[in-house]
Amino acid sequence: MARMATTRRVAVSTIAAWLCGFLIFFPILWMMLASFKTELEAFAIPPSFLFFHWTLENYATVQARSDYLHHALNSIIIAGGSTLIALLIAIPAAWSMAFSPTKRTKDVLLWMLSTKMMPPVGVLVPIYLIYKTVGLLDSRIGLVFILCLGNLPIVIWMLFTYFKEIPRDILEAARMDGATIGRELVYVLTPMAIPGLASTLLLNLILAWNEAFWTLNLSTSQAAPLTVFIASYSSPEGLFWAKLSAASTLAIAPILVLGWFSQKQLVRGLTFGAVK
Amino acid sequence: MKNVLGAICGASCLLLAVPAMAETTLTIATVNNGDMIRMQGLSSEFTAKNPDITVKWVTLEENVLRQRVTTDIATKGGQFDVLTIGTYEVPIWAKKGWLVPLANLGADYDVADLLPKIRDAVSVDGKLYAAPFYGESSMVMYRTDLFEKAGLKMPENPTWDFVIDAAKKLTDKSAGVYGICLRGKAGWGENMAFLSAMANSYGARWFDEKWEPQFNTPEWKKTLATYVDLMKQAGPPGASSNGFNENLALFNAGKCAMWIDATVAASFVTNPKDSRVADKVGFALAPNTGLGKNANWLWAWNLAIPAGSKKTEAAEKFIAWATSKDYTKLVASKEGWANVPPGTRTSLYQNPDYLKVAPFAKLTLASIDAADPNKPTVKPVPYVGVQYAAIPEFQGIGTQVGQQFSAALAGSTTVDAALSAAQSSTEREMKRAGYIK
Numbered sequence: 001m002a003r004m005a006t007t008r009r010v011a012v013s014t015i016a017a018w019l020c021g022f023l024i025f026f027p028i029l030w031m032m033l034a035s036f037k038t039e040l041e042a043f044a045i046p047p048s049f050l051f052f053h054w055t056l057e058n059y060a061t062v063q064a065r066s067d068y069l070h071h072a073l074n075s076i077i078i079a080g081g082s083t084l085i086a087l088l089i090a091i092p093a094a095w096s097m098a099f100s101p102t103k104r105t106k107d108v109l110l111w112m113l114s115t116k117m118m119p120p121v122g123v124l125v126p127i128y129l130i131y132k133t134v135g136l137l138d139s140r141i142g143l144v145f146i147l148c149l150g151n152l153p154i155v156i157w158m159l160f161t162y163f164k165e166i167p168r169d170i171l172e173a174a175r176m177d178g179a180t181i182g183r184e185l186v187y188v189l190t191p192m193a194i195p196g197l198a199s200t201l202l203l204n205l206i207l208a209w210n211e212a213f214w215t216l217n218l219s220t221s222q223a224a225p226l227t228v229f230i231a232s233y234s235s236p237e238g239l240f241w242a243k244l245s246a247a248s249t250l251a252i253a254p255i256l257v258l259g260w261f262s263q264k265q266l267v268r269g270l271t272f273g274a275v276k
Numbered sequence: 277m278k279n280v281l282g283a284i285c286g287a288s289c290l291l292l293a294v295p296a297m298a299e300t301t302l303t304i305a306t307v308n309n310g311d312m313i314r315m316q317g318l319s320s321e322f323t324a325k326n327p328d329i330t331v332k333w334v335t336l337e338e339n340v341l342r343q344r345v346t347t348d349i350a351t352k353g354g355q356f357d358v359l360t361i362g363t364y365e366v367p368i369w370a371k372k373g374w375l376v377p378l379a380n381l382g383a384d385y386d387v388a389d390l391l392p393k394i395r396d397a398v399s400v401d402g403k404l405y406a407a408p409f410y411g412e413s414s415m416v417m418y419r420t421d422l423f424e425k426a427g428l429k430m431p432e433n434p435t436w437d438f439v440i441d442a443a444k445k446l447t448d449k450s451a452g453v454y455g456i457c458l459r460g461k462a463g464w465g466e467n468m469a470f471l472s473a474m475a476n477s478y479g480a481r482w483f484d485e486k487w488e489p490q491f492n493t494p495e496w497k498k499t500l501a502t503y504v505d506l507m508k509q510a511g512p513p514g515a516s517s518n519g520f521n522e523n524l525a526l527f528n529a530g531k532c533a534m535w536i537d538a539t540v541a542a543s544f545v546t547n548p549k550d551s552r553v554a555d556k557v558g559f560a561l562a563p564n565t566g567l568g569k570n571a572n573w574l575w576a577w578n579l580a581i582p583a584g585s586k587k588t589e590a591a592e593k594f595i596a597w598a599t600s601k602d603y604t605k606l607v608a609s610k611e612g613w614a615n616v617p618p619g620t621r622t623s624l625y626q627n628p629d630y631l632k633v634a635p636f637a638k639l640t641l642a643s644i645d646a647a648d649p650n651k652p653t654v655k656p657v658p659y660v661g662v663q664y665a666a667i668p669e670f671q672g673i674g675t676q677v678g679q680q681f682s683a684a685l686a687g688s689t690t691v692d693a694a695l696s697a698a699q700s701s702t703e704r705e706m707k708r709a710g711y712i713k
Contacts, residue, residue, distance in 0.1 A: 040550060043521070065313065065316075124347060125347065125351060128348075128353060132351060132352075132353050132354075137353060217343070217347060220303055220334050221303060221333070224334070228336070231336050231340050234337035234338075235308040235310075238309060238310050238521070238524075238544065240308065240521075
């Protein structure tokens with residue numbers, strides 16, 4: 001009897017979980033479906049779910065009009081570059097704050113977080129002027145730098161909370177065996193924090209991939225990533241939903257695939273440490 | 277040693293000389309409209325004729341483009357060489373010294389051929405600051421079959437009374453047909469474009485000669501009350517979220533008996549590929565109330581050169597090419613006369629080939645002629661612009677007012693409350709900007 005109740009509970013919660021998952025995924029599914037419709041069908045009310053004339057016309061148009069690979073490559077370089085640099089800076093910073101805290105560590109952490117509280121548009125003009133003067137407008141380095149700065153507080157915070165979970169005794173044991181700080185970081189701390197590092201890396205990659213304010217404002221054509229590619233398919237006069245959906249599907253495809261393959265690490269990382 | 281140094285110097289001089297001989301690359305910022313995309317596709321013809329110039333395109337959504345270009349131009353960033361801007365920006369930016377006057381468009385450009393109203397809209401103190409790429413006004417598009425069935429005949433210059441009466445008669449909610457579709461989505465370029473033009477025909481105005489907002493006048497009350505009442509009785513459900521594209525879809529699906537919107541829509545609704553009612557559409561001037569102004573606006577997308585560009589000569593060459601008569605002919609030869617950019621040149625409306633494929637051409641021209649950006653209203657006003665006031669503050673003010681009016685249409689506020697909120701928010705902004713005390 002008890003087993004039956006448990007089975008029923010498992011079944012109910014499985015159905016509920018699938019339903020939630022479907023609800024969350026629905027907008028993306030809808031976008032993907034719209035990308036295979038004609039413009040008229042994409043706009044039709046009531047909309048058709050599966051029974052419409054499937055077409056690849058939108059993908060062909062998008063392919064003919066824009067250089068997808070150029071934009072995708074820029075996105076990979078900008079998101080990947082900014083994430084790697086942010087991790088390189090954040091690992092030692094989070095390590096020192098987690099294992100050698102001082103009186104001011106908490107203030108420093110809060111101060112870092114406070115930089116995220118300002119709306120980016122508030123500093124658009126100063127940043128634009130600086131970038132213009134140093135020649136960083138429409139350059140990948142410029143975008144890597146600004147996205148790295150923007151995401152650094154989150155990366156440090158996440159790593160800090162993961163590192164805090166690691167018992168100090170293990171590090172002390174390593175030190176007793178004569179490990180230097182560098183060795184301690186590379187051979188002891190990093191392997192233990194891999195799930196945390198992986199989820200930080202992936203989250204930061206997604207944030208940088210989707211970042212649309214700075215990438216739209218500081219790039220023109222040379223360094224323009226996929227956000228600019230998507231933005232070029234919205235039109236004030238004329239139907240554009242199907243083409244926009246096709247462009248968006250192409251833009252999210254790489255990150256969706258990456259997320260799919262690394263979901264194990266992501267889930268482990270997110271349930272490990274204090275960020276739950 | 278000396279020889280080696282000399283050789284190095286010589287080599288570096290040669291290297292430095294290379295960029296001077298290289299091509300000029302123009303960066304062109306534009307919105308994603310059919311005509312612009314076509315221009316992008318045909319630009320290889322321009323570069324073939326000008327092998328020393330290459331073009332790079334930045335296509336962005338209208339509002340993103342506006343923000344992006346404004347930041348660049350205000351900081352003299354020099355990221356763009358040619359901009360696509362609307363008639364709203366041209367006078368404001370020209371007065372700020374942000375645009376380069378177009379004085380060398382070439383001997384065969386024929387400035388006199390530009391439609392006078394459009395030319396006025398892109399000129400400041402008699403100087404051309406932008407070249408119109410395509411122009412539009414607004415007009416009534418209606419279903420000839422439904423009118424015939426109801427025994428109604430649309431006059432060429434209808435009054436609001438006729439339009440309102442017809443809309444009520446033609447509404448058949450059970451069959452999913454609504455008498456009239458109008459913009460309701462909030463925004464200075466959305467519902468306020470339509471409502472400002474409608475208000476002009478009712479004798480209302482945004483500001484009096486001393487820049488005092490006028491939403492507390494009976495003319496505005498009549499305008500908004502008529503609009504809300506008409507849409508409630510004869511408009512489609514959820515009209516407060518409908519903009520150009522939503523109404524286009526409704527009209528093309530046969531759900532609207534009338535639609536008052538941009539003249540460029542005429543080519544969309546008569547295109548059998550996109551429209552189910554392509555062969556049943558008639559056109560008329562936007563309605564009036566007998567006060568001498570029709571409810572139609574004037575807008576053009578134009579090409580201009582920002583003051584920060586270092587390649588003005590090449591940029592002007594491109595603009596002259598893209599807005600020339602020859603460009604029109606090029607589009608016609610490649611994609612047919614129905615696809616040429618409309619509303620900028622008198623010669624196009626005298627071309628029999630164009631008139632044959634564009635049954636709406638005559639009404640488009642008449643609509644453009646009926647709108648006067650310099651005298652947009654019945655009573656005098658201190659601003660330029662038909663469906664907007666060409667002052668930098670208008671975008672913000674227009675959108676705030678648009679939100680109030682959209683709420684009135686949705687029924688979440690009353691007409692009186694919306695007008696009084698519009699009046700107070702506009703007063704506040706105009707005081708802040710220093711127009712009034």
